[in-house]
Amino acid sequence: MLKIKQFVFNPFGESTFVVSDEVTRQAIVVDPGMTTADEEARLDKYIDDNKLVLTGVVNTHMHLDHCFGIDHVRDRYGVPLRAHPADAPLGRDIAGQAAKFGMRVPVAGVEIDEPLHDGDRIMLGKEELEVIHVPGHSPGGIALYSATGKFVLAGDSLFAGAVGRTDILGGDHAQLIDSVRRRLLTLPGDTLVIPGHDRPTTIATERDTNPYLR
Numbered sequence: 001m002l003k004i005k006q007f008v009f010n011p012f013g014e015s016t017f018v019v020s021d022e023v024t025r026q027a028i029v030v031d032p033g034m035t036t037a038d039e040e041a042r043l044d045k046y047i048d049d050n051k052l053v054l055t056g057v058v059n060t061h062m063h064l065d066h067c068f069g070i071d072h073v074r075d076r077y078g079v080p081l082r083a084h085p086a087d088a089p090l091g092r093d094i095a096g097q098a099a100k101f102g103m104r105v106p107v108a109g110v111e112i113d114e115p116l117h118d119g120d121r122i123m124l125g126k127e128e129l130e131v132i133h134v135p136g137h138s139p140g141g142i143a144l145y146s147a148t149g150k151f152v153l154a155g156d157s158l159f160a161g162a163v164g165r166t167d168i169l170g171g172d173h174a175q176l177i178d179s180v181r182r183r184l185l186t187l188p189g190d191t192l193v194i195p196g197h198d199r200p201t202t203i204a205t206e207r208d209t210n211p212y213l214r
Contacts, residue, residue, distance in 0.1 A: 001021075001022050001023075001127070001148075001149070002019055002020065002021060002022070002124065002127050002129075002146055002148075002149045003019070003020050003021075003022050004017055004018070004019050004151070004153075004194065005017065005018040005019075005020075005046055006194075007039070007042060007043060007046075009032075009033040009034050009035065009039045009068075009069070010033045010034070010035045010039070010065055010068055011035070012033070012065035012197070013197055013198075014031065014033035014065040014066055014196060014197060015031070015033075015194075015195070015196050015197060016029065016030065016031050016032050016033045016034065016043065016069065017029070017030040017031065017153060017194070018030075018043070018046060018047065018052070019124065019129070019144075019153075020050065020052050020124065021124040021125035021126075021127050023125050023126075024053075024124070024125035024126075025050070025051055025052050025053050026052075026053050026055050026124045026125050027047070027052040027053065027054050027055065027124065028054065028055055028056050028057065028058050028122065028124065029043070029054065029056075029057050029058070029069075029073050030057075030058050030059070030060065030144065030153055031058075031059055031060055031066040031067075031155070031196060032057060032066075032067075032068070032069030032070055032072065032073050033065055033066055033067070033068050033069055034068060034069035034072060035068045035069070035105075039069070040069065040072050043069070043073075044076065047077075054073070054077040054079050055079060055124070056079045056080050056081070056082050056114070056122075057070055057073050057074060057079055057080070057081045057082065058081075058082045058083065058116070058122065058144065059081065059082070059083040059087070059091075060083075060141060060142050060143065060144070060153060060154075060155025060156070060157075060196060061083070061084075061087055061090070061137060061138040061140060061141040061142070061155050061156060062083060062087035062088070062090035062091040062094075062110075062138065062140065063090060063097065063137075063138060063156070063168070063169075064094045064097040064098055064101075064105065064107075066155075066156075066196065067091065067094055067107065067110055068094075068105065068107055070107070070110045071107060071110065074113075080113035080114045081110060081111070081112055081113045081114070082112070082113065082114045082115070082116050082122075083112045083115070083116060083140065083142070084115065084116050084117065084131075084133060084139075084140030084141070084142050085112060085115040085117075085140060086135065086138075086139035086140030087112075087138050087139060087140030087141070087170070088111070088112050088140070089170075090138060090139075090140075090169065090170060091109060091110045091111065091112060092109040092110070092111065093109055094107050094108060094109050094110065095107070095108045095109060097169060100168075100169070116131050116142060117131065117133070118131060118132060118133035118142075119131065122144065127146070127148065127149070128146070129144040129145065129146055129153075130144070130145045130146075130147070131143075131144065132144075132145055132152075132183050132184070133179075133183070134154075134155070134157040134158075134176075134179045134180060134183050134184060135172070135175055135176070135179055136157065136163075136164070136166060136171065136172050136173070136174075136175040136176020136177070136178070136179045136180070137155070137156045137157050137163075137164030137165065137166060137170075137171060137176055138156075138169075138170040138171065139170050139172075141155055141156070141157050141164075141179075142155065143155060143157060143158075143183070143184060145187065145191075150188070150190060150191050150192060151191060151192040151193075151194055152184065152187060152191055152192070152193055152194065152203075153194050153196075154184065154193050154194065154195050154196070155195070155196045156195065156196045156197065157176065157179065157180055157184065158180050158184055158193055158195060158206060158210075159195045159197070159198055159201070160193075160195070160198065160199055160200070160201035160205070160206070161201075161206075161209065161210055161211065162210070162212060163176055163177065163180060163210070163212045163213070164176060177212065177213065180213060181213060184203065184206075185203060185206065185207045185213065187203050188203065189202065189203050189204030189207065190202060190203070190204065191203040193206065
């Protein structure tokens with residue numbers, strides 16, 4: 001069975017997740033957004049206290065708020081960064097992204113170590129997460145779906161009553177709406193949607209009530 005631990009980090013209120021298999025203790029960090037030593041320590045303490053064995057970092061997309069802590073996790077645990085290659089240019093230009101928000105950040109850019117594509121499986125023990133390509137918020141946006149756990153980590157593609165912004169680098173509103181309708185709303189209605197910001201929802205709720213998707 002997969003366990004999800006959520007942290008909220010950085011000035012953007014970004015959600016970082018540790019997903020772990022309760023039997024083998026294998027785990028991944030999804031969208032590490034730590035910007036301070038205190039935030040890094042909170043993540044590390046959870047990993048250490050639960051005796052987790054990290055196998056990788058997975059990014060649902062490469063906008064800056066989801067990338068701040070990538071180097072910390074890679075360097076401390078010796079694991080690769082996995083993300084969709086269509087977002088590689090975003091990863092390389094975190095400093096440029098920050099400049100558009102009037103920010104200066106210590107991370108100039110990051111490179112993807114292992115590309116993920118639609119339909120790939122990420123194994124944690126005997127449990128798996130399916131990679132679903134959901135472009136639109138960014139070109140390489142992905143979601144991570146657990147059929148047995150009945151949840152999907154949706155990144156910034158789908159929110160409770162909303163969808164991701166498309167007025168920032170790499171966004172395409174028509175593409176996002178089409179992607180969410182075809183790739184996410186077709187999941188079982190009782191699937192818990194866990195977004196990259198704010199509160200969770202369900203596929204059925206968003207299918208029935210989300211004003212952007214009707």
